[in-house]
Amino acid sequence: MDAADRADDVIQGAVDRALENHARRPTGRQCTDGGVVICCDCEEPIDLRRLAAVPTATRCAGCQGVAER
Numbered sequence: 001m002d003a004a005d006r007a008d009d010v011i012q013g014a015v016d017r018a019l020e021n022h023a024r025r026p027t028g029r030q031c032t033d034g035g036v037v038i039c040c041d042c043e044e045p046i047d048l049r050r051l052a053a054v055p056t057a058t059r060c061a062g063c064q065g066v067a068e069r
């Protein structure tokens, strides 16, 4: 095995771990307040219809629109 092969293994290992963590904690980065998912920007509860459509949403529709602008 040469250095390039080893580097590929290291990268692949990191990718595998990242994917595992993501699968384990799909909503790990959402902001919550007392069990309610809130917008990480304005801290208002995220609309339940939005959460149903985008379960991993971290912002309300309004702040997401601003963030993407």
Ligand SMILES: [Zn+2]
Binding pocket: 039, 040, 041, 042, 043, 044, 059, 060, 061, 062, 063, 064
């Ligand atoms: Zn917001």
